[in-house]
Amino acid sequence: MFALDLHTHSRFFHWSPGGPTRFDPIGLSLATAVARLRGLDGIAVTNHDYAYAAERRLQTIPGIEVTTTDGHLLVVGPDPPSRTEPDELTPQEAVELAHERDCAAVVAHPFRNSELKDADADFDALELNGKNTEHVERTRALAAEMDVPLTGGSDAHYPVEVGRAYTLVHADELTPSAVADAIRDGRVEPVVNLNRFERTVDRAYTRVHAAKGFDTDDVSQRVDDA
Structure with a gap:
């Protein structure tokens, strides 16, 4: 069994989309260093609409976060697309592309700025997102309804x-x-692990997402209820 963070970015900000910048190697090195300190065995690097991979002391799994026409889809595996055009692929097309490349297709943050949960696509899993732990119970219920595993x-x-x-x-x-x-086989289990500082940060994320107009309902259902 391995402990993997399956949704990380080597870029600090969303600016300059389309490919890696000179900051990506720094971001990846720092991310893998923190992952080692926290006892993880590896991370998936899933930047927005471009793949970035490099060898580090910690195992890195290739990936990409595809901006589909209905929300963000994580594509994780041996051969993710190197680049995708935001809002170009439908959920079905993005999933098919993932499967053609022997990758898994995971719905990212299903209750934040996303309609993927309503799409008729063959998703492999649903994500419990570390920035939206107020949605833990809703996400678990949705995964059961969709009959897919949770990452x-x-x-x-x-x-x-x-x-x-x-x-x-x-x-x-x-x-x-x-x-x-x-x-794809469902041999995965999600873990949400927040200390007091991270719980404070989590509440800050909720306020930021609310200000952006994202869905932040069910705030009372936090990780303590999981």
Whole structure:
């Protein structure tokens, strides 16, 4: 069994979309350093609409966060697309692309700025997002309704966020193909692990997302109720 944060970013901000910048190597190095300190076995690097991979002391799983026409889809596995155009692929097209490349397709933050949960697509899993732990119970219920497994990911843009949520992956080896297979087979378990500081940060994220007009209902259902 391996502990993996399946939703991290090597970029601190969303500006300059389309490909890696000179800051990505710094972001990845810091993220993997924090992951090691927190006892994780690896992270998936899932930048917005571009893939970035580099060898570090910690295992990194290739990935990309695709901006579909209805929300964000995590594509994790051995051969994610190197780049996607935001708002170009439908959920169905993005899932098909993931499967063609032997990757798993995971619905990211289903209750924040997303309609993916209503799409008729063959998703492999649903994410418990580390920035929206007020949605833990809603996400668990939705996964049961959709009959898909749950993964965990921090959605970290800053290294300090890595490991806020992660996934226990039941696999014999830590390779991109083995991780994708485990997600598709349901051999995964989400973990949300917030200390007092991170709970304060979580409430701040909720206020920021509310200011942006994102869905922040059910705030009382926080990680303590999971």
